[in-house]
Amino acid sequence: MSDRDGKYLTFTLAGEEYGISILKVKEIIGMMPITTVPQTPPYVKGVINLRGKVIPVVDLRRKFGMDPMEYTERTCIIVVEIAGSVKTIPMGIVVDSVSEVLNIKSADIEETPSFGNRLDTDYILGMAKVGGGVKILLDIDRVMSADEMASLVQ
Helix, strand or coil: HHHCCCCEEEECCCCCCEEEEEEHEEEEEEECCCCCCCCCCCEEEEEEECCEEEEEEEEEHHHHCCCCCCCCCCCCCCCCEECCCCCCEEEEEEEEEEEEEEEEHHHHHCCCCCCCCCCCCCCEEEEECCCCCCEEEHHHHHHCCCCHHHHHHH
16 A cells, blocks of 8 residues: 555645645635536536636535535635546635645555445545544545546536
8 A cells, every 4th residue: 555655735624634645736726706507516616717727616525515614714726636537637626724735654544444335435545644633535536426527527
């Protein structure tokens, strides 16, 4: 499992710390006007125009079934590249706040605990033990299923 060590951008959602591989992160931007798209799931906030490119935006709180919250000056959009079936797809994810970039060694990453068959935890790379706490490392390519990605891109 040495492929999991490396630099992770950490961020908070509902008081919990998460991390995604820095290699997936294209940029971090402040909140900007989001154009809502009709008939999308509740976690899809809409689309933004980022330097002439239209990018879908997903609220990670809503995607994970957490209570929505009012956006603050610390709320931001992390633009990531999701591996699609044919090409990578840029997508924005709304998070409560961005924390820092951490270099996490594979020795500090534990397997995801089993929560039984009914809970899908495939999108969790592992649990990183950092400074006495735990950060949940996400496989951002798996947070959105292939079907969900296809419906967003159309």
